[in-house]
Amino acid sequence: MFFMSESRQISVSKTSVSKLAILALAIVFAAGLFVVGFDQGHIFSIVYGEQAFNELYIHELTHDMRHAAGFPCH
Amino acid sequence: MKTILFLTIVLLSGALAGLIHGTVNFAIVEPYLDQAIGIENQNLFDSGEEEDTPQFWAEYDGYRTWQKSGQILAGVILGISIGALFGIVFALSKNSLPGTHYVKKSLTLAGIMWFTMYLIPFLKYPANPPTVGDGETVVLRAVLYLSFIAISGIGAVAFYKLSKRFRNNQKIISIFGYAVFISVVFFIMPDNPDEITAPMNLVNEFRLMSVLGVSSFWLSVGIILGLLWNRIESH
Structure with missing residues (x-):
């Protein structure tokens, strides 16, 4: 009885996914949230420089979802 | 569960739920966005910042089409992002969630996250349409x-x-x-x-549609991830 109880506890607390997978998903979460919710030209500025902050391609592309999902905009 | 399968079902469920969210928004939120942007344009004409000319409307139509076309794509990207967080929390908490079927567990977690990470913050900082x-x-x-x-x-x-x-x-x-x-x-x-400078009935109706849109995401991601998890775990 003691052993049955112990093995049940072990299976309940076991996590079956790797830490690497959790880290990969955490990066996807942060990157996606930034793109949709907060980018004001930052990502394209890596390639296009200051011009990206005026053209706001990603901001305009995600504009309607920003408003609809409750992110601050304008 | 193999790592690659775990990542696949988490990202797929987020993308599909995001697609549903974007499509729902396209149907029920876009009309309110158009109304609000109409007020914004009128304010620009009244203040003299812009002139009501064919050139203005040509430029407006161009970027408005770009913005509208992004609604569904942004829904998929946001869905993958929030779905990734949901997948992390589900993987870490599934043994503690009530129920024996993964759909019940997944829906329970989706409900908790919808309430604590969306509805409560929304009540403090509700969504606003353009012009506000x-x-x-x-x-x-x-x-x-x-x-x-x-x-x-x-x-x-x-x-x-x-x-x-x-x-x-x-x-x-x-x-x-x-x-x-x-x-x-x-x-x-x-x-x-x-x-808030827009008419309150427009703002309130927009907010209601916004809640329905985001809620469609949480409901969908809960059902889809639970079904996929159940299918894989049962094989």
Whole structure:
């Protein structure tokens, strides 16, 4: 009885996914949230420089979802 | 479960739920966005910042088409992002969630995350249509909104951890504790500094549609991830 109880506890607390997978998903979460919710030209500025902050391609592309999902905009 | 399968079902469920969210928004939120942008344009003409000319409307139509076409794509990207967070939390908490079927477990978690990380923050900082919102305050508003979501989400996890120390019939204390904690945070956090300059009926109807859209995401991601998880675990 003691052993049955112990093995049940072990299976309940076991996590079956790797830490690497959790880290990969955490990066996807942060990157996606930034793109949709907060980018004001930052990502394209890596390639296009200051011009990206005026053209706001990603901001305009995600504009309607920003408003609809409750992110601050304008 | 193999890592590659785990990542696949988490990202797929987020993308599909995001596709549903974007499509729902396209159907029910876009008309309110168009109305609000119409008011914004009229304000620009009245203030003299823009002129009501064919060139203005040609340029407007161009970027408005770009914005509308992004609604569904942005829904998929946001869905993958929030779905990734949902997948992490589900993987770490599934053994503690009630029920024997993964759909029930997944829907329960989706409900908890919808409530603590969306609805409560929404009540403090509700969505606003275009024409409401000062560009000068956007960083402050973003910090306030994200902070409140983080405080509410971390608070819920902390009180859940605390509940493990209590016996079954005392676990209600943790729920009560979270309610008191988030109520205090609700009243301490500064309000949105921007004045609402659009008609309130438009703002309220837009907010209702916004809630329905986001809720469609949480409902979908809960069902889809649960079904996929169940299918893989049962094989």
